[in-house]
Amino acid sequence: MAQKKLSVITSQIMPGNSKRQELIWVLYLLPGLIVYALFMAYPLFNSMRLSFFTGTGYTLNNFIGFDNYKELFFNKRISSQFLGAFKNTWIFFFVHMLVQNTLGLLFANLLISKSLKGRNVYRTIIFIPATLAIVVTGFLWKLLLNPQWGALTTFLKFIGLSSISRVWLGDPQIALIVIALVSSWQWVGLPTMMFLAALQNIPEELFESAEIAGATNWQTFRHIKLPLLRPIIGVVSILTFTGNFNAFDVVFAMAGPNGSPNFSTDILGTYFYRIGIAGKHPVGIPNMGMGAAVATVIFLVLFIGVGILRVLTQEKKGLK
Amino acid sequence: MERKFLKRATAILMLLIIIAVPSIFAGGNKENSKSGEVVTITMGSWRTDDVTQMNAVFDAFSEKYPNIKVKFDPTNPPDYNATLRLQLEGGIGPDVMYARSYATGVQLFKDGYFADLSELPGINENYTTGAKAPWTTDDGKTFAIPFVAVSHGIYYNIDMFKKNGWEIPETWEDFLALCETIKTAGITPLANSLGDEWDINEVVFMNIAPNFIGGSKGRLEYSSGKRKFNDEHVVALFQAMADLEPYLPEGYAALTYNDNQAIFSMGKAAMSFDGSWTAAAYEKDDLPFEWSVFAVPAPKGNDSYVTFHPDAGIAINAASEHRAEAEILLEWLGSSEGASVLANSLPTGFFPMSNNALTIENKHANAFIKLNEGRGLDVRWPWPNLLGGDPSGYELMQNGSIAVIKGTMTAQEAADALQDGLAEWYPPAQN
Numbered sequence: 001m002a003q004k005k006l007s008v009i010t011s012q013i014m015p016g017n018s019k020r021q022e023l024i025w026v027l028y029l030l031p032g033l034i035v036y037a038l039f040m041a042y043p044l045f046n047s048m049r050l051s052f053f054t055g056t057g058y059t060l061n062n063f064i065g066f067d068n069y070k071e072l073f074f075n076k077r078i079s080s081q082f083l084g085a086f087k088n089t090w091i092f093f094f095v096h097m098l099v100q101n102t103l104g105l106l107f108a109n110l111l112i113s114k115s116l117k118g119r120n121v122y123r124t125i126i127f128i129p130a131t132l133a134i135v136v137t138g139f140l141w142k143l144l145l146n147p148q149w150g151a152l153t154t155f156l157k158f159i160g161l162s163s164i165s166r167v168w169l170g171d172p173q174i175a176l177i178v179i180a181l182v183s184s185w186q187w188v189g190l191p192t193m194m195f196l197a198a199l200q201n202i203p204e205e206l207f208e209s210a211e212i213a214g215a216t217n218w219q220t221f222r223h224i225k226l227p228l229l230r231p232i233i234g235v236v237s238i239l240t241f242t243g244n245f246n247a248f249d250v251v252f253a254m255a256g257p258n259g260s261p262n263f264s265t266d267i268l269g270t271y272f273y274r275i276g277i278a279g280k281h282p283v284g285i286p287n288m289g290m291g292a293a294v295a296t297v298i299f300l301v302l303f304i305g306v307g308i309l310r311v312l313t314q315e316k317k318g319l320k
Numbered sequence: 321m322e323r324k325f326l327k328r329a330t331a332i333l334m335l336l337i338i339i340a341v342p343s344i345f346a347g348g349n350k351e352n353s354k355s356g357e358v359v360t361i362t363m364g365s366w367r368t369d370d371v372t373q374m375n376a377v378f379d380a381f382s383e384k385y386p387n388i389k390v391k392f393d394p395t396n397p398p399d400y401n402a403t404l405r406l407q408l409e410g411g412i413g414p415d416v417m418y419a420r421s422y423a424t425g426v427q428l429f430k431d432g433y434f435a436d437l438s439e440l441p442g443i444n445e446n447y448t449t450g451a452k453a454p455w456t457t458d459d460g461k462t463f464a465i466p467f468v469a470v471s472h473g474i475y476y477n478i479d480m481f482k483k484n485g486w487e488i489p490e491t492w493e494d495f496l497a498l499c500e501t502i503k504t505a506g507i508t509p510l511a512n513s514l515g516d517e518w519d520i521n522e523v524v525f526m527n528i529a530p531n532f533i534g535g536s537k538g539r540l541e542y543s544s545g546k547r548k549f550n551d552e553h554v555v556a557l558f559q560a561m562a563d564l565e566p567y568l569p570e571g572y573a574a575l576t577y578n579d580n581q582a583i584f585s586m587g588k589a590a591m592s593f594d595g596s597w598t599a600a601a602y603e604k605d606d607l608p609f610e611w612s613v614f615a616v617p618a619p620k621g622n623d624s625y626v627t628f629h630p631d632a633g634i635a636i637n638a639a640s641e642h643r644a645e646a647e648i649l650l651e652w653l654g655s656s657e658g659a660s661v662l663a664n665s666l667p668t669g670f671f672p673m674s675n676n677a678l679t680i681e682n683k684h685a686n687a688f689i690k691l692n693e694g695r696g697l698d699v700r701w702p703w704p705n706l707l708g709g710d711p712s713g714y715e716l717m718q719n720g721s722i723a724v725i726k727g728t729m730t731a732q733e734a735a736d737a738l739q740d741g742l743a744e745w746y747p748p749a750q751n
Contacts, residue, residue: 056427057409059409077711146579147570167571168574169574170572256515260516260517262722278399278402279401282518284402
């Protein structure tokens, strides 16, 4: 119906010119295209252009070709920090995939079950952290994990397990995992909701016939739910991937801009912030050309990564 | 239906633009400096905590010069250098502004954003050459008036010291022995921690450094290439950092600077390395016990030094339209009248640098000033020369301090890393 209306309008604007009429859709794309080009595409390409420049302060006027990239990958002192952040980002991503998304899938399966009492209450509880600001949750968790008066330390002491108590955010071996778990805790509501919505869309008849055929719960999950969830698993994976490779705030809130201790929680977001935005304390003047180079590398990783993930999780056409 | 909606949306949009455009252009709000009219000059700063105090100072100024008003416009401290640079490059910088000491300030002067104040009336009478040095280039041009300095020391809980009969240590060796005694008594000796990283560097390492390298005289021997950055003095300095490890609070690796102050405030630790600015916070919190500061004791046989650091100068924007008024303000701040207003308005722990500054009444501020008597003074080690390269001396000292405390590096390795890192860009470290 909307299409019909559209053609009525277009024929009113340009009567009797069918060639032009065919191209009229361009007009409708234009506002969106202009906004996108101006605020998304132009900054992106300009940032890529700036990655080939250097200069003092904020004036980048000295073309240096690929020198920023050479420094980033081959100057040992710089590359060790950059590659460390790159590695940490992958760890950060895998913890989210493993904990946040698996728990999301589990919660969604529990929430869909008809025998569960108070489903809405659980659903709200699971989703609440996602509505809070990271600065708030990061600060709260920092307090909970505080080795002097943190609730976790106190609790472990109380139940006689102080031997497993750690300096959670001060130990380079575990700090990154701890922060990734806090972030997973915060965002687990999103995949839960997405999986839940997808599960609710599965036709009831499928479950009924499975029940009649005598399928176990696991078999129903494995052979009915999982295949039908495949596209949504793809979407969730891509969102997790882009979200984590752009992540910054949770590490900044819990471990500061340096990714302390000893850069063990440094991820690409905090690394970029230090190089391209904040500069090094106490001088605080960023190296913007290098920052642009880091941003370009992050963009390329995302671009390639999303491409691969799409291929991996797309529905095979033959099945339809 | 849809067309009607579009029309309405366009109308609303146009209306918004009509409302917004004049206010954008009116934003400049230029006030002429013709006689009789009031000129408002803006002052950029990183001291967001001092708005009330500075406004009191400027009220006193405007009483004497009713035609000049000053608007204090501070930026979030960590963003100040970057924001200021952006403003100056974009031509929208404040008329007068706080200037960082040494390289950071010098760079802005060399790039032409700060006015040359070498000829400012009263600048030679109101400030000593030493006070001006952090804002003076190698060829003797001064680009800011010295404004405030901060000091460093060791805070201690007087009540706790009295109760246990502990004495203020005379030497670094005594200090370590005292830490051991306190620890044996079941109390955490020091409140310092590693979680925020910058503080172990600025309030501990740079606080004790002059006592180990021999103050400014020793420091200049490093910058002239006479000493190497991994000589026995620096190794001893890093070793001193490592020696503090057993006396830090439990879980120090994750405790932050705020935790550090909370631990001391709650009486859970006997001492805390910190800067004079924290005195203002402790006074505000009205700690339930008597506290004061003592100077970092030097190792046996070394002279004692206090890290008395020039923190802020005030510079004039070279492109300011109100240069004359700005100069009047700066001249007044250094005069006996302005300096005495400043001395009594600044928060505890910030010390005016004018020769005309009166004696300060506050007892905690006085305790800090007393530390200077009979001791040499020096600035934070990396500030004069070691901030300008990559890796900076600041960064290397911070990483080294953390590494020796955590035991991932020996003192010798940390000193070698300092020498090797600086040798990458700093000529005196290269021979």
